[in-house]
Structures are given as structure tokens and as C-alpha cells.
Amino acid sequence: ATPVPVIGIDGPSASGKGTVGARVAEALGFQHLDSGSLYRLVALAGMREGVALDDEVALARIAAALPASFEGDTVFLAGDDVTNAIRSEACSVGASKVAVLPAVREALFWRQRAYRRAPGLVAEGRDIGSVIFPDAPVKIFLTASAEARAERRYKQLIDKGMPANMDDLLSDLRERDARDSQRAVAPLKRSEDAALLDTSEMTIQQAVDFVLQQAAALRS
Ligand code: CDP
Numbered sequence: 001a002t003p004v005p006v007i008g009i010d011g012p013s014a015s016g017k018g019t020v021g022a023r024v025a026e027a028l029g030f031q032h033l034d035s036g037s038l039y040r041l042v043a044l045a046g047m048r049e050g051v052a053l054d055d056e057v058a059l060a061r062i063a064a065a066l067p068a069s070f071e072g073d074t075v076f077l078a079g080d081d082v083t084n085a086i087r088s089e090a091c092s093v094g095a096s097k098v099a100v101l102p103a104v105r106e107a108l109f110w111r112q113r114a115y116r117r118a119p120g121l122v123a124e125g126r127d128i129g130s131v132i133f134p135d136a137p138v139k140i141f142l143t144a145s146a147e148a149r150a151e152r153r154y155k156q157l158i159d160k161g162m163p164a165n166m167d168d169l170l171s172d173l174r175e176r177d178a179r180d181s182q183r184a185v186a187p188l189k190r191s192e193d194a195a196l197l198d199t200s201e202m203t204i205q206q207a208v209d210f211v212l213q214q215a216a217a218l219r220s
């Protein structure tokens with residue numbers, strides 16, 4: 001049997017992975033996995049249990065038995081709606097801390113693999129094309145300048161009526177880029193077989209069209 005197709009979208013924070021991935025999944029009728037939300041959930045669960053975010057054994061145990069569920073755009077942790085909580089800056093930073101721990105990544109590996117179901121999967125993260133689904137027939141590396149990405153996060157916060165400071169956002173983003181790119185296990189890096197798309201000057205629809213074009217061969 002032909003393997004279930006996977007479209008892997010990797011890239012740094014605010015490159016547009018989530019928005020583009022969701023639209024592509026909808027257009028194709030594919031399953032959708034936002035792998036970053038799993039790392040965010042592990043960080044949140046750890047913080048709620050008072051676990052230090054470098055306690056690999058405790059965090060791997062949490063990751064292996066993560067009581068998380070997804071209903072449309074709503075995310076639950078042990079029955080609590082944590083959709084907004086996992087998007088907080090504390091969870092963004094926390095996620096990138098727990099993500100350096102090999103035992104946490106190992107525990108989340110099989111959970112991510114289980115999303116590969118017919119008719120296909122759109123998965124986004126940092127290591128989808130390199131580690132989770134290295135045989136994905138379509139791989140995209142989305143990126144954008146740090147300034148463009150900080151600007152997007154700024155707009156998102158202002159739109160939600162939340163406080164936002166451009167300098168803080170830019171330095172947090174650079175710090176997280178560095179941690180994600182420099183870690184020993186599954187660092188953020190474009191694999192040679194991934195198509196590179198810089199969305200700094202692009203609309204979301206242009207990025208969606210690019211991915212759909214890359215995926216066109218899957219439909220025939
Ligand atoms: O998932 P990721 O962190 O890569 O990014 P996102 O959450 O999908 O996008 C961050 C913000 O940038 C969202 O508000 C998008 O609407 C916006 N965006 C944009 O303005 N232009 C793009 N080409 C891509 C995303």
C-alpha cells in the first residue's frame with residue numbers, strides 16, 4: 001500500500017507555520033498536527049505540578065502520559081481548557097526549555113507519529129521533516145526575518161488587547177531561535193530536501209498557495 005502522505009512544515013516562531021498549516025490541511029481535507037502545542041502542554045503541566053523545567057525524568061514522565069486532547073481549535077489539559085494558557089510567553093519560553101531534553105522528545109515521538117492517518121497529514125514544528133517524518137513526500141521550511149516575525153507577534157497581542165513591547169518580543173524571539181537552533185537533539189535547521197520559503201514580504205494566502213503547489217503531485 002502507498003504510505004499516507006505527510007506535508008511537513010518546519011520553521012522558526014511566527015514564520016506562519018500554524019496559520020498556513022491549518023489552511024492547507026483544510027483545503028486538502030487532511031489531519032493537522034501542531035507539534036509545538038505538545039511541547040507547550042508539557043511545559044504547562046510541569047509548571048502546574050511545580051516541576052523544574054530542567055527535570056528531565058519528571059518531564060519525560062509527564063510527556064509520556066500527557067492528558068491532552070484537541071477539539072477543533074480548543075486544547076484541553078486534564079479536562080481544563082488551556083487554549084489561551086499555552087500561548088502565553090511563559091509557555092513559549094517553557095516549551096523551548098523542555099524541548100532540549102532528549103527524553104521529552106522521545107516520549108512525544110510516538111504520539112506525533114500516530115497522527116499519520118488517511119487521507120494525509122499536515123504537521124508543523126521544528127523537526128517534522130528531519131526526525132518525526134523523514135520520509136514525508138513534501139517538506140517546507142518556512143522562515144521570515146526576525147523583525148517581520150516580532151511585528152506579527154506584536155499585532156497578535158495588540159489584537160487580543162494584551163500588553164506588547166516590540167523590544168522585548170524581538171529579544172525573546174532571538175533567544176528562542178538560538179536555543180532551538182543550537183540544541184544537541186533535533187535542532188531547528190532546514191533539511192536539504194525541504195523547499196525554502198521566506199514569508200517576510202508574503203501574505204498568508206501566498207504562502208498557502210506555495211505549499212499547495214508543492215503538494216500538487218500528491219493529488220494525482
Ligand atoms: O505557527 P507560527 O509560530 O510559525 O506562526 P503563526 O502563529 O501561524 O503566525 C503568526 C502570526 O503571523 C499570525 O497572526 C499570522 O496571521 C501572521 N502571519 C502573517 O501576517 N503573514 C504571514 N505570511 C504569515 C503569518
Ligand code: CDP
Nearest residue numbers: 013014035036037039095096099125126127
Ligand atoms: O508558535 P511558535 O512557532 O512560536 O512555537 P511552537 O511551534 O508552538 O513551539 C514552541 C517551542 O516548542 C519551540 O520554541 C521549540 O523549542 C519547541 N518545539 C520543538 O522543539 N519541536 C517541535 N517539533 C515543535 C516545537
